[in-house]
Amino acid sequence: MSQADGTTPFTRRSLLKASAVGTSALAVPSLLGACSSSGSDSGSGSDNTNGKAPLELPADATDGPTYPSPYVGPRARDLKPFGDGSTTFKIVVPTDATVVGSWANNKATAYFEKLTGVKIQFQEVLTTASDGSTDLTKVNAILSSGDLPDAFMGIPLTQAQVSLYGQQGAFTAVDDLIKVYAPAARKMFEEVPGLRALNASSDNKLYQMPGVNDCYHCRSSQGRAWINKEYMDKVGGQMPTTTEELRQLLLEFQGKNPSGKSGFLPFTAGQGNPLDNYFMQSFLYSPPGSNTGGWLRLNQGKVELTARLDEWREALKYLNQLNKDGLLTAQAFSMTGAELQQAGNTGRVGFSRSYWWGSFFNPVPLDANALWRDYVAVPPVKGPSGVNYSQWDYYSYSTGPGGGLVITSKCTKPEVLVQWADYMYDLRSIMWAYDGIYESNWWWGDKDQKGINGKGALFRDKQWPAPAGMSWNQYAPMYRSIDFRGGQQVDPKAPTFEAGLWAAGEAYKPFAEPQDMQLPPLIIPDDSAATQADIATSVYQAVSVGLSNFSLGKKDPNNDADWQAYVAQFDAMKVQDYLDIYQKAYDTRPK
CATH class of the missing domain: 3.40.190.10 (Periplasmic binding protein-like II)
Structure with a gap:
């Protein structure tokens, strides 16, 4: 299968989207025999729901921000650890020496382990060639070997590749697991109704925990002057x-x-x-x-x-x-x-x-x-x-696999990783993954200040990207809605270009x-x-x-x-x- 979408998004903060490629050469028959420890030959993940009642969203955190009105997007909730630390999950992630640094020693990594109670062993791989283009040589070698990790995160697989490997049994379908273990994802799908269809595979199953990064001005960026x-x-x-x-x-x-x-x-x-x-x-x-x-x-x-x-x-x-x-x-x-x-x-x-x-x-x-x-x-x-x-x-709001989590059939507890990914859709989690340490590089918005969209400010930050070793850049599943991004506080004394880009988007939207x-x-x-x-x-x-x-x-x-x-x-x-x-x-x- 090959992904082709009629557009080639080019944005200042580009999402990790790979070129259209044929994937038949990457199909590996050994995957079905080598990776089926989840007990589901269809990859549906349904065997791991165990008749459990769907988890509900926790209440809003009392120490969260003031939300502008109206507001559609992630909220800071009163999350509690759910993992017992008995299993360490291996997740393949991109090497990013400039922003992430060592994934094992990154401050966000420590934060998320404490937040979720889930231990992650990150395996870093190069996904970018010397000329800046996408290079999946090492990822393809992992896929071909049959020795799969528990998941891939932030890896710029194409939608076609995810679809093909999912139907071969290498990746786990997560629809049934989301119904039980992912209340934040369900809320996101409700608020962004086209998201699931954009990320579903040709068999209409969802083999990834997708992401939203709805850059308002980027919607018109390719055709501006x-x-x-x-x-x-x-x-x-x-x-x-x-x-x-x-x-x-x-x-x-x-x-x-x-x-x-x-x-x-x-x-x-x-x-x-x-x-x-x-x-x-x-x-x-x-x-x-x-x-x-x-x-x-x-x-x-x-x-x-x-x-x-x-x-x-x-x-x-x-x-x-x-x-x-x-x-x-x-x-x-x-x-x-x-x-x-x-x-x-x-x-x-x-x-x-x-x-x-x-x-x-x-x-x-x-x-x-x-x-x-x-x-x-x-x-x-x-x-x-x-x-x-x-x-x-x-x-363009959908991040695709490059901004999400793809769970493999090697994972014996996919429900844990689905819930782990669901915690990433929380507002506080998004800020930690994207902007690093709270009250060091980012804060909740000041109540008397405005965001770039002219509404009340949701958050403010010192710099982006965050200082090295503090954040996960933009590799984790996220729910960065238009209202979230528009809530970035504007400092009149030190104006950035974000407000101007938002205004450009406003100028082009009527057309x-x-x-x-x-x-x-x-x-x-x-x-x-x-x-x-x-x-x-x-x-x-x-x-x-x-x-x-x-x-x-x-x-x-x-x-x-x-x-x-x-x-x-x-x-x-x-x-x-x-x-x-x-x-x-x-x-x-x-x-």
Whole structure:
């Protein structure tokens, strides 16, 4: 099976999501024979409920925070240890020398052992290659050996891998166990109704204790753009609301150079900041794309490729006009992140098609007069036909397996680990796992202060990530809802960028496409994975080259022959087979 979701989330605090891969090569028949000590050949976990009545959520802790109203999210509860320490569970976790340090000696590890009464032996493995990409070589070796740990936590397995191994019997399904041992998880599923379906496997079973990390601004981060408001004022401009107004403002930047600096760039984009994520939304809703999939949306329940539609062509005509104006040059495709940041640091950027300030500033200093504070988000501008979407991501709140706990069939007491993971959804636990030591790096919010969402503050912290050896970074199961994240206290005397990013999200939310247009994350069947991967690569090449050639005038988007030759490529690569694969996966997805 292969996971492919039509989007490639890229956020400042990126969740651990792996690329789409085929997993048939990783299937290991020995797992069924080697790991079945839980006594459940189906992996349902039902044999461990023992007819026990469901646990109920404890009362709110008396020493917890003041909750803003309304508030949906984790609460600090009066938790008591439930483990007797008679069993030590082995859990495989990522090596993180910078933030976590030694898992065995980490302060959060000691805290959670005392909180739960459960002893954990952590086995650290490398999951990141030298270039920053995901590397599961060591994890795959563990899976192939048959000598499984009790669980994996924070390991960036794909949903497809979890589904395949779960159905082979290597992982334990936790639905029945959650019904009895996980009241916090049940509450989370109630408050986030789409969460289970996003994490369920193709057999509709849940093989993981999932997580929520609902970054409000991240939902629009892939399709944002920024403009320097000081430069805009200097040329007598206003925030553009249409594609033509934006073009005229950029021409003013070009003609007047409000920065007064040599090498001023009225318009920037570049590697990792694709033009289509922002500009196509003025002509049609088009999701992001990558070499593993993308540019796929739903049209009344049918999957379609946006990059060959007539509206895409109209967007290319606009980009081509920006090229003729001398605004959009080859640099918009070739500029590296370091080059863009150098331009930003020296005040030479007028408009930037970028995810956030850190895309064109490095570092992002927090002093009140920092240059990056002059840049504000540009809401989607209306195209000639009145279209303006924000490329909103409705599904990015789920952490996937990389932010959850996957229990193996080697575990003889999966109910204990389910309850252990359930304690992680508690507000105080989330703060310890994420921010480290209470009253050293974080505190409950001050009653007279506001959070980044404008409501009463829920918590405040000194720094993130926490000092080394204090927290578990973002590897544990979590329930970081929108209200939780929005409750981070803002200090007017030392403002961070969080409030500004929240405001950017607010600016883009009114332009969100209808949810039924976004293709949700899907699991591609293993017998279709190779075809999907091959065609996805071909689509990526064709769209990327076409976007560059048409924008830069190497091909003419106004010329029917050039456009028809571009579209014909997709038929040649059998894109209909590609669409059919996604359609079947969508129609049969867990619900």
